[in-house]
Amino acid sequence: MFGRIAHFCSRIVVDVMEKIDFLIVGQGLAGSTLADELLRAGATVRVVDTDRPAAASRVASGMWNPLTFRLLLKSWRTDELLPVARSYYLEACERLGADLPKDLQILRIFPDDGAAKRWEERLQDPAFAAYLSTEKPKAAHYPALETKNQQGLVNQAGWLNLPSYLAAFRTYLEEKKALVASDFTADDVVFTESTVRWKNWEANKMIVCRGQFERQYDWFHWLPLKPAQGDVLTLEVPGLHLKEIYNAGFFILPLGNDLYRVGATYEWDQLSETPTEFEAACNLPYRLVDHQAGIRPTVADRRPLLGPHPEYPQLAIFNGLGTKGVMIAPYFAKQLAHWLLGKGAIEDEVHVKRFRKRYEQQTGRRWNP
Numbered sequence: 329m330f331g332r333i334a335h336f337c338s339r340i341v342v343d344v345m346e347k348i349d350f351l352i353v354g355q356g357l358a359g360s361t362l363a364d365e366l367l368r369a370g371a372t373v374r375v376v377d378t379d380r381p382a383a384a385s386r387v388a389s390g391m392w393n394p395l396t397f398r399l400l401l402k403s404w405r406t407d408e409l410l411p412v413a414r415s416y417y418l419e420a421c422e423r424l425g426a427d428l429p430k431d432l433q434i435l436r437i438f439p440d441d442g443a444a445k446r447w448e449e450r451l452q453d454p455a456f457a458a459y460l461s462t463e464k465p466k467a468a469h470y471p472a473l474e475t476k477n478q479q480g481l482v483n484q485a486g487w488l489n490l491p492s493y494l495a496a497f498r499t500y501l502e503e504k505k506a507l508v509a510s511d512f513t514a515d516d517v518v519f520t521e522s523t524v525r526w527k528n529w530e531a532n533k534m535i536v537c538r539g540q541f542e543r544q545y546d547w548f549h550w551l552p553l554k555p556a557q558g559d560v561l562t563l564e565v566p567g568l569h570l571k572e573i574y575n576a577g578f579f580i581l582p583l584g585n586d587l588y589r590v591g592a593t594y595e596w597d598q599l600s601e602t603p604t605e606f607e608a609a610c611n612l613p614y615r616l617v618d619h620q621a622g623i624r625p626t627v628a629d630r631r632p633l634l635g636p637h638p639e640y641p642q643l644a645i646f647n648g649l650g651t652k653g654v655m656i657a658p659y660f661a662k663q664l665a666h667w668l669l670g671k672g673a674i675e676d677e678v679h680v681k682r683f684r685k686r687y688e689q690q691t692g693r694r695w696n697p
Contacts, residue, residue, distance in 0.1 A: 351531035359537035361661035390490040416658035426496035427489040434482035437576035444478040552628040560591040562618040635680040
């Protein structure tokens with residue numbers, strides 16, 4: 329008798345489960361862009377998220393830069409990634425009612441004569457023609473930022489108001505009843521032979537997109553995800569009137585209404601609430617409006633992480649966007665969505681299988697292709 333009751337109860341649990349195509353864990357930049365691609369393709373999606381205030385996507389600067397300044401090289405695959413990113417954000421922000429992305433030049437302050445010389449060399453290289461301006465910046469435009477160092481202007485840079493985009497996409501998910509506003513607990517996950525169950529949902533695949541919080545779970549512990557803190561200050565600086573993104577080893581991003589975002593340009597740098605770098609560069613008084621810190625998920629080889637778990641094919645990951653997340657996310661969200669829908673492959677350069685040896689060494693198990 330008891331056995332029949334237990335069997336009947338288990339049938340009820342299974343029957344009330346909502347079957348969906350994809351369960352996405354995390355509504356940061358990776359989770360949002362991926363969910364958008366899948367929803368627009370007609371898939372049934374649920375996104376689990378608690379809207380953590382310290383999540384990296386919500387405190388990131390939101391800038392994109394086609395260059396890396398230390399050696400003055402083009403950012404990884406800029407020519408491919410940047411057009412996709414700009415096109416996506418323009419369309420998505422207009423569709424969602426978020427602040428539209430802004431094209432801004434970067435006013436680069438060269439730290440030394442060697443950097444200035446590299447700039448002049450790159451100006452002669454056709455591969456950099458779209459990104460380096462031949463216009464000579466006029467320091468007199470910003471007397472408060474007067475410097476004797478040489479300067480250059482970078483084209484095709486810009487800024488996305490990430491909190492606006494993420495908030496608008498969250499509203500979109502709520503309207504489509506695709507948001508599960510809940511803490512995610514791995515203990516509630518059950519892998520069946522071909523699906524994955526979590527609480528009241530049974531999905532064909534679950535994709536974890538939780539940035540640095542991914543390290544809380546054992547599934548992908550073997551991936552070389554490294555947490556890197558990034559600090560961003562919001563300052564009120566009347567009279568500065570900066571129109572470009574100022575970059576001199578730290579950045580000043582104009583937000584409008586005398587507000588500026590100031591942050592470290594490299595992932596291993598941090599700023600205190602007394603922005604000494606800013607004070608050294610700008611002779612105007614300022615007021616500290618806000619100080620935010622987030623943890624970016626970075627990868628040793630500076631490439632994103634996409635692909636399925638070697639033991640659980642129903643489980644996949646989209647993570648490791650690092651400091652170039654705004655530029656990287658749309659391109660690889662589209663690629664991952666195509667793979668999830670059975671319409672394409674994941675490139676070897678970003679596939680998690682590039683860390684096969686780490687998996688086998690750390691788990692003692694063979695990689696199951």
